[in-house]
Amino acid sequence: MTRGTFIYIVQRLLLISFTAVAISSIVFVGEHGLLPGDAFISERPHNPNELATLLHHYNLDLPLPQQYQIWVTGVLHGSLGESLVNRGVQITPLLIRELGTSAKLGAAALVFTIGLGLTLGLLAALKQNTWVDYLASSSAVVGYSMPNFVIATVLVLVTGKLLYIWTNGVFYYEIGWGKPSQILVPAIALGFPYASIVARLTRASMLEVIRQDYVRTAWAKGLAPRVVIIRHALRNALIPVITILGPLSTGILTGVVVIENIFGIPGLGKEFIDSILNRDYNIVIGVFTFYAALVGLVNLGVDLLYPVLDPRIRY
Amino acid sequence: MASLPGVALPEEYVSDVYEMPEQITLWQDAWRRVRRNKLALAGAAIICVLVLTALVSVFWTPYPIWKQATAPTYEGISAAHWLGVDASGRDILSRIMGGALISLQVGVGTMLIVALIGIAMGLLAGFYRGGVDAVISTLINIWYGIPDLLVVILLVLLFGRSLGNIAFAIAVTRWMDMARLVRGQTFALREREFVEAARSTGTRNLTIIMRHIFPNALGPILVQATYAVPQAILFEAFLSYLGLGVPPPTPSWGAMAADGFHALELAPHIVLAPAIALSLTLMAFNFVGDGLRDALDPRMRR
Numbered sequence: 001m002t003r004g005t006f007i008y009i010v011q012r013l014l015l016i017s018f019t020a021v022a023i024s025s026i027v028f029v030g031e032h033g034l035l036p037g038d039a040f041i042s043e044r045p046h047n048p049n050e051l052a053t054l055l056h057h058y059n060l061d062l063p064l065p066q067q068y069q070i071w072v073t074g075v076l077h078g079s080l081g082e083s084l085v086n087r088g089v090q091i092t093p094l095l096i097r098e099l100g101t102s103a104k105l106g107a108a109a110l111v112f113t114i115g116l117g118l119t120l121g122l123l124a125a126l127k128q129n130t131w132v133d134y135l136a137s138s139s140a141v142v143g144y145s146m147p148n149f150v151i152a153t154v155l156v157l158v159t160g161k162l163l164y165i166w167t168n169g170v171f172y173y174e175i176g177w178g179k180p181s182q183i184l185v186p187a188i189a190l191g192f193p194y195a196s197i198v199a200r201l202t203r204a205s206m207l208e209v210i211r212q213d214y215v216r217t218a219w220a221k222g223l224a225p226r227v228v229i230i231r232h233a234l235r236n237a238l239i240p241v242i243t244i245l246g247p248l249s250t251g252i253l254t255g256v257v258v259i260e261n262i263f264g265i266p267g268l269g270k271e272f273i274d275s276i277l278n279r280d281y282n283i284v285i286g287v288f289t290f291y292a293a294l295v296g297l298v299n300l301g302v303d304l305l306y307p308v309l310d311p312r313i314r315y
Numbered sequence: 316m317a318s319l320p321g322v323a324l325p326e327e328y329v330s331d332v333y334e335m336p337e338q339i340t341l342w343q344d345a346w347r348r349v350r351r352n353k354l355a356l357a358g359a360a361i362i363c364v365l366v367l368t369a370l371v372s373v374f375w376t377p378y379p380i381w382k383q384a385t386a387p388t389y390e391g392i393s394a395a396h397w398l399g400v401d402a403s404g405r406d407i408l409s410r411i412m413g414g415a416l417i418s419l420q421v422g423v424g425t426m427l428i429v430a431l432i433g434i435a436m437g438l439l440a441g442f443y444r445g446g447v448d449a450v451i452s453t454l455i456n457i458w459y460g461i462p463d464l465l466v467v468i469l470l471v472l473l474f475g476r477s478l479g480n481i482a483f484a485i486a487v488t489r490w491m492d493m494a495r496l497v498r499g500q501t502f503a504l505r506e507r508e509f510v511e512a513a514r515s516t517g518t519r520n521l522t523i524i525m526r527h528i529f530p531n532a533l534g535p536i537l538v539q540a541t542y543a544v545p546q547a548i549l550f551e552a553f554l555s556y557l558g559l560g561v562p563p564p565t566p567s568w569g570a571m572a573a574d575g576f577h578a579l580e581l582a583p584h585i586v587l588a589p590a591i592a593l594s595l596t597l598m599a600f601n602f603v604g605d606g607l608r609d610a611l612d613p614r615m616r617r
Binding site for chain 2: 027299
């Protein structure tokens with residue numbers, strides 16, 4: 001690692017922590033200062049004594065700056081506090097467990113996206129202006145224009161209902177989480193829109209590369225088609241495709257929120273929305289902070305990957 | 316075109332009357348290209364239908380949008396209800412029509428705000444360069460690092476779930492692309508001869524920006540703005556789907572799809588209607604965007 005890279009990483013880490021701090025502060029002040037009602041607002045009136053105990057338990061009876069100070073101290077000790085809705089549930093272990101679930105889903109989606117996208121794009125480029133190309137290109141347009149929840153709905157309809165009928169109940173997908181097969185359908189729903197983008201990019205850059213002189217030389221040398229396509233053409237065609245890894249991973253991190261809610265997967269994305277709808281403010285702050293840091297770190301990871309994949313890029 | 320006598324073709328050389336090549340402007344040229352692009356035309360047609368539907372829905376829908384129990388719940392497609400009814404017995408066609416208005420409002424509203432912020436930032440950064448550019452560019456880079464979902468949800472939670480707030484919140488996360496594009500265009504344009512000529516005659520900076528630079532960057536801006544519309548529509552549908560968009564009973568397509576998802580096996584038409592409407596709309600805007608991009612700047616064709 002050169003000195004430049006080191007400085008770059010440090011800068012980025014500073015920026016990420018700045019973002020996380022800014023977001024958490026805004027959420028904190030917003031929740032405690034701006035939103036109407038306290039954290040325990042409900043349709044049934046609370047017993048005043050009970051409410052006071054609750055408020056005291058969560059330090060909500062203290063002035064705002066002091067609350068914030070306590071919260072920050074907690075964060076620096078690795079604790080994001082305790083859930084307001086489910087008393088006694090510590091947020092940090094909860095979020096880490098959920099992160100594991102989301103990471104599994106995201107990784108599966110990433111593998112699917114890149115696999116399908118590259119295959120479609122490669123086929124479309126090699127068979128340019130044939131039905132393969134048109135099929136690949138039009139499916140790419142469909143994937144590009146369909147929101148992931150629409151794709152998810154169609155997939156659930158097909159795999160949950162139609163597949164059940166067609167195979168007389170041998171194969172079908174059941175909404176839920178736990179069985180290994182239950183990762184496949186959500187991962188496809190999550191990855192499909194991005195797979196179409198990867199396919200479009202791969203097709204375009206592949207078309208450009210296979211017209212280059214060095215590829216013609218490779219053909220002229222009499223190399224096997226597999227070698228020319230994979231080693232000479234695809235390798236270079238991948239360089240523009242790599243640039244989409246950043247938006248791709250951010251997109252998957254965003255898509256996870258929708259997909260997990262649709263498929264009932266107990267991950268970070270579901271917690272994100274559930275905590276907001278449940279008004280569990282402590283978890284909301286935790287999830288926001290966690291998510292901001294996560295997106296930043298993933299993006300940093302991708303940016304550090306670029307020079308590895310394309311040595312011309314340096315920081 | 317007259318060429319050097321030595322290399323001119325004989326016919327050209329002997330004739331005194333030179334025919335003027337047909338003069339067409341960039342926009343006429345673009346229009347010709349768009350007209351040849353079938354997908355873009357189809358997209359434009361769908362957008363026209365969408366706009367008409369949205370306008371009609373203001374004055375008339377088959378049933379009132381909010382009216383429940385117009386038919387037995389979950390009833391499918393029938394003569395009285397072309398797209399069936401939903402779980403509360405509301406007519407889906409009426410709600411799709413209302414939803415078109417919501418989507419268009421969010422899409423166009425966001426696009427306008429994005430254009431306003433993005434163009435202003437881009438022009439300033441590109442024209443003045445130096446410190447102004449450094450500040451704006453840093454701002455853009457920092458902004459890119461903030462997850463847009465967080466910002467939108469945060470703004471919507473804090474300031475309320477009205478349509479205007481949602482459009483604003485989405486625009487706040489989307490202006491950077493426009494700003495970067497305009498900045499790049501301005502960088503290139505400000506070095507051109509006509510800008511130099513304008514400057515040499517003592518034209519004020521503001522006039523140079525508004526009359527010489529901005530109109531020449533309009534093509535790419537238009538393309539970018541077209542793409543901003545479906546992005547905003549998608550984001551709004553996404554928010555509504557999660558239950559964080561405009562509050563019910565406003566007929567947002569995303570919320571309708573979410574409602575229908577719970578009855579997917581029983582009555583798939585409830586979720587399919589908004590899903591198809593949404594996909595068609597997004598596809599139409601993307602096609603028009605692609606068509607405009609190819610037409611206005613053939614070099615940008617990918």
